[in-house]
Amino acid sequence: MKVRARAPGKIILSGEHAVVHGSTAVAASINLYSVASLDLSSDDDGMLKLELKDTELEFLWPTGRIREVLPGFDCPSPSIPKSCSTESYKSIASLLEEQNIPEAKITLASGVSTFIWLYTAIHGYKPGKVTIYSELPLGAGLGSSAAFCVSLCGALLALSNCCALDYGQQGWVTMKESELDLVNKWAFEGEKIIHGRPSGIDNTVSTYGNLIQFRSGELTRLKSNLPLKMLITNTQVGRNTKALVAGVSERTLRHPDIMASVFGAVDSISKELSTVLQTPVADDIAITEQEDKLEELMEMNQGLLQCMGVSHVSIETVLRTTLKYKLKSKLTGAGGGGCVLTLLPTLLSSVVVDKVVAELEACGFQCLIAEIGGSGLDVCFENSSRN
Numbered sequence: 001m002k003v004r005a006r007a008p009g010k011i012i013l014s015g016e017h018a019v020v021h022g023s024t025a026v027a028a029s030i031n032l033y034s035v036a037s038l039d040l041s042s043d044d045d046g047m048l049k050l051e052l053k054d055t056e057l058e059f060l061w062p063t064g065r066i067r068e069v070l071p072g073f074d075c076p077s078p079s080i081p082k083s084c085s086t087e088s089y090k091s092i093a094s095l096l097e098e099q100n101i102p103e104a105k106i107t108l109a110s111g112v113s114t115f116i117w118l119y120t121a122i123h124g125y126k127p128g129k130v131t132i133y134s135e136l137p138l139g140a141g142l143g144s145s146a147a148f149c150v151s152l153c154g155a156l157l158a159l160s161n162c163c164a165l166d167y168g169q170q171g172w173v174t175m176k177e178s179e180l181d182l183v184n185k186w187a188f189e190g191e192k193i194i195h196g197r198p199s200g201i202d203n204t205v206s207t208y209g210n211l212i213q214f215r216s217g218e219l220t221r222l223k224s225n226l227p228l229k230m231l232i233t234n235t236q237v238g239r240n241t242k243a244l245v246a247g248v249s250e251r252t253l254r255h256p257d258i259m260a261s262v263f264g265a266v267d268s269i270s271k272e273l274s275t276v277l278q279t280p281v282a283d284d285i286a287i288t289e290q291e292d293k294l295e296e297l298m299e300m301n302q303g304l305l306q307c308m309g310v311s312h313v314s315i316e317t318v319l320r321t322t323l324k325y326k327l328k329s330k331l332t333g334a335g336g337g338g339c340v341l342t343l344l345p346t347l348l349s350s351v352v353v354d355k356v357v358a359e360l361e362a363c364g365f366q367c368l369i370a371e372i373g374g375s376g377l378d379v380c381f382e383n384s385s386r387n
Contacts, residue, residue: 001040001167002382005154006033008374009136010143010205011232011332011341014273014301017248017308018266021259022216026270026277027201028224029209030232030370034134034147038155046127050115053133055108059099063125066116069095076124078160081185084117084193092116107139111148114190118149122156122186130155137366140234141333146202149190150377153183158379165379172378180207183377209376213274215267224277224373226290229344231322231356233329234366235314237337244334248308262307265300273297277373284346291345295328298343302330310335317363318342325356344369 008029015025048066050059067073069091084092092113101109115130130152136144154175157163163179175183184207191198204219205212211222252259276294281287302319305311315331318340322329329342344353357367 001159002037003155003158003379004035004037004382005151005158005377005379006035006172007147007150007154007206007377008033008143008209009147010202011230011339011370011372012141013211013332013341013372014270014297015266016331016333016335017245017305017310018263019214020245020248021252021263023263023267024213024215024270024274026222026274027205027212027214028373029205029211029376030142030230030372031374032135032142032368032370034132034136034144034151036148036151036155037131038159039129040123040126040159041128048119048127049129050112051129051131052108052111053131055105057101057105057108059112061095061116063127066095066120067125070116070120073120073124076120076122078122078157078162078186079182081182081189082121083189084121088117089113089193110194111145114149114193115152117193118152118156118186118190122153122160135368137234137236137368139238140236141338142232142234143202143206145194146187146191146198146206149187149194150183150203150206153186153190154377154379157183157186158381165381167381169381172380174375174378180377183207205376207376210373211274211277213270222274222278225280226277226287226294227346228277228291228294228372229346230370230372231327231342231344231353232332232368232370233318233340233342233360234368235312235318235337235340236364236366237312237314239312239334239336239338241334244310244336248310251309259308262304266304269297269301269304287346291343295343295345298330298341299328305331305335308335312336314365315340318360318365321359321363322356325352327356 009032010027013026019025046063048061136142138144187203191203213220319329322342327342329340332339332341
C-alpha cells in the first residue's frame with residue numbers, strides 16, 4: 001500500500017513576542033506543504049529507507065539493526081502517542097552516526113532522528129520507504145519542522161489500524177476529527193525531539209489548518225470567512241529566536257509600564273484581527289473593506305514589533321519596497337530576519353505583484369505567494385487495496 005500525506009506550513013498573523021507576555025496571538029495555515037510518501041511494499045527486503053528529496057540525502061537501515069538499537073516495538077501501539085526518552089534518543093543517535101551525514105547538512109540530524117522514532121513507534125520493524133519533499137524553506141519561521149512531523153505522522157497512521165479510511169477513494173482525503181487529534185499528538189512528540197520544548201502551535205495549525213488563536217497556553221481553533229493571499233518574503237537572514245525573546249524581556253524589565261501598554265495594544269490587534277477574519281463577506285466591496293482593516297492592523301502590529309526591538313535592516317528593506325506600491329507588510333515569527341508578510345488585496349493587479357516580486361528578488365530575497373487559512377492535513381492513496 002502506498003500513501004501520500006501533505007501538511008501545510010504556518011504564519012503568525014499577529015501577536016508574536018507579545019504572546020510570551022500574556023497577549024493573544026493568531027496563526028494561520030498557508031497552502032505551502034510538506035509531503036510525505038510511504039510505501040509499505042510487499043517486497044520484504046528487510047530495509048527501512050528514507051529519502052529527503054530537497055537535500056538529496058538518502059538513508060538506509062536494516063530493520064534488524066533498528067530492532068537491536070530500539071527493542072520493544074514488535075507490537076507497536078499507534079493509538080497511544082509515545083515520548084522519545086533520553087535513552088532512546090541516544091540509541092537513535094548511534095544509528096545516525098552510522099550514516100555519515102555530511103557536516104554541511106548535520107542540522108537535519110534531528111529530523112532524521114524524529115523519523116526513526118515515529119516510524120518505529122507506529123509501525124515497529126516493518127520494512128518500508130518514506131520520501132519527503134517540502135515547499136517550505138527550512139528555518140524561516142514558516143513551520144517547516146511541524147509540517148514535516150504532521151505529514152509523516154499522517155502517512156504512517158493512515159496505513160495503521162488506527163484510521164478507518166476508504167483506501168479506494170480518489171484524490172486528497174481529510175481524516176476524521178479523532179484521527180486528526182491522534183496525528184497532532186504524535187506530531188507534537190516529533191516536535192519535542194526537534195525543538196525540546198515546542199509550544200504545540202505549529203503542529204496544531206499544520207494538522208487542522210485554518211486559524212488558531214492562542215493565549216497563555218490555550219489554543220482556540222477559528223474558521224476564516226475571508227479569502228486572503230499573502231506575499232511571503234524570506235529575507236534568508238538567520239536569526240536567534242532565544243536571543244530575540246530574551247531581548248524583549250530585558251526591554252520589558254527596563255520599561256515595564258510602556259511595554260505593558262505595547263503588549264496590551266498587540267492583544268487588542270489580535271482580537272480585532274480574529275473578528276475581521278471570521279466576519280462573513282458577501283461581495284468584493286465587503287472583501288475590500290475587510291482587507292483595508294487588516295492592512296491597518298498589520299501596519300500597527302509591525303510598529304509595535306519595532307517598539308519591541310525585533311525588526312532588522314532586511315525587514316525594513318522589505319517594508320520600504322512594498323510600501324512604494326502602497327502595500328502593507330509586517331514581520332512574522334521571531335523577527336531579526338526571517339520572513340515578512342505582505343497582504344495582496346483581491347483587486348490588486350498581477351502586474352503590480354510581478355513588479356514587487358522582481359524588486360524584492362533583486363535584493364536577494366526569496367518570494368513565495370500563499371493563500372491563508374486553508375485546509376490542514378490531507379492524505380491520498382495510490383492504489384485501492386492493501387498489500
